[in-house]
Amino acid sequence: MRRIVGIVSASLIALGAVAIGAAPASAGPHGPGGPGGPGGPSHGGNRPHSRPHTPPPSQLQISAIQYDSPGRDDRSNASLNAEWVSIVNNGQRPVNLRGYTIEDQAGRVYTFGNTWIDGDGGRVRLLTGPGRNSGNTVHWNSRNYVWNNNGDVAVLSGPRSRAIDSCGYRQQNGRIRVAC
Numbered sequence: 001m002r003r004i005v006g007i008v009s010a011s012l013i014a015l016g017a018v019a020i021g022a023a024p025a026s027a028g029p030h031g032p033g034g035p036g037g038p039g040g041p042s043h044g045g046n047r048p049h050s051r052p053h054t055p056p057p058s059q060l061q062i063s064a065i066q067y068d069s070p071g072r073d074d075r076s077n078a079s080l081n082a083e084w085v086s087i088v089n090n091g092q093r094p095v096n097l098r099g100y101t102i103e104d105q106a107g108r109v110y111t112f113g114n115t116w117i118d119g120d121g122g123r124v125r126l127l128t129g130p131g132r133n134s135g136n137t138v139h140w141n142s143r144n145y146v147w148n149n150n151g152d153v154a155v156l157s158g159p160r161s162r163a164i165d166s167c168g169y170r171q172q173n174g175r176i177r178v179a180c
């Protein structure tokens with residue numbers, strides 16, 4: 001009897017060892033790879049989780065700068081207003097530019113008021129000189145030129161000072177405007 005009991009208990013211990021040994025092995029795949037199902041569990045599981053952390057690219061961009069007013073720089077209203085920067089909205093929805101800013105390399109800042117820019121390629125043009133805003137045209141109301149003829153950088157920022165886009169240029173003979 002003792003021997004039999006000994007054999008039985010020995011085999012129980014052996015079974016236990018197998019069960020203990022098997023437990024972590026079978027639990028393992030249910031950890032990271034479990035929900036992924038058959039085939040490429042870890043990659044399939046990670047991809048959807050990483051999407052919300054990627055910020056969507058802005059649909060607003062600086063599209064062009066006419067930095068050198070045609071003719072002499074005489075600081076007339078007409079000459080000042082022949083200097084401008086244009087913004088395009090490549091998104092589908094209209095955007096209110098209130099609080100958005102345009103800044104040059106010297107730190108001059110224009111802050112947009114209640115100005116809507118249409119979606120699907122809608123544009124707003126910011127003229128340097130004085131005047132009344134109308135339609136897609138707004139005025140910086142500056143009495144001096146903003147965009148240097150020999151090179152400058154325009155930066156478009158959102159309402160929380162987050163830079164969205166920039167456009168830099170250098171002087172080039174015979175050119176008065178740059179596409180960004």
Ligand SMILES: [Ca+2]
Binds near residue numbers: 067068069147148
């Ligand atoms: Ca200029």
